[in-house]
Amino acid sequence: MSEKHKDISSRTETTDAVAATPEAAPRISKDEINRLSLKHYEGRTVVVRSQEYADEAVSVLAKESILGFDTETRPAFRKKQVFLPSLLQLAGADVVYLFQLRQIPDLKALFSLLANTEIVKAGVALDY
Numbered sequence: 001m002s003e004k005h006k007d008i009s010s011r012t013e014t015t016d017a018v019a020a021t022p023e024a025a026p027r028i029s030k031d032e033i034n035r036l037s038l039k040h041y042e043g044r045t046v047v048v049r050s051q052e053y054a055d056e057a058v059s060v061l062a063k064e065s066i067l068g069f070d071t072e073t074r075p076a077f078r079k080k081q082v083f084l085p086s087l088l089q090l091a092g093a094d095v096v097y098l099f100q101l102r103q104i105p106d107l108k109a110l111f112s113l114l115a116n117t118e119i120v121k122a123g124v125a126l127d128y
Contacts, residue, residue, distance in 0.1 A: 033124065044095045049103040057090075057097040058109045062116070064092040069123040 048054050061067060068091030074083040088099040088110070099110065114121065 046095060046097050048097050048099045051105055054099060054104045055109055058113050061090055061092055062113055064119060066120045066122060067092060069121040
């Protein structure tokens with residue numbers, strides 16, 4: 001495991017298997033998150049607004065074994081009002097890509113990356 005992932009691996013048991021169901025996935029409480037030391041990200045951040053850059057970003061991210069994962073969605077203020085994510089953030093060891101989803105006409109490569117079970121996708125406060 002790389003030095004960048006050492007803090008995480010030292011506090012959790014590491015296995016080669018990825019949890020197949022949300023119930024089996026390791027969880028971390030908000031209190032545990034708040035006790036972790038803050039780190040400053042020193043890599044590049046790239047905003048992806050075109051198909052060309054999306055395809056390039058996916059090919060870079062496909063080489064990673066762990067991706068940080070987050071989305072941003074327009075807030076809903078009425079009951080039963082739901083919006084799709086407008087921004088997807090995927091972070092590798094050296095670069096973070098911010099995908100502006102409405103600007104990318106074909107998301108198939110991105111969906112394939114997200115479906116790849118050999119790459120761990122880690123996020124905070126994910127609902128299953």
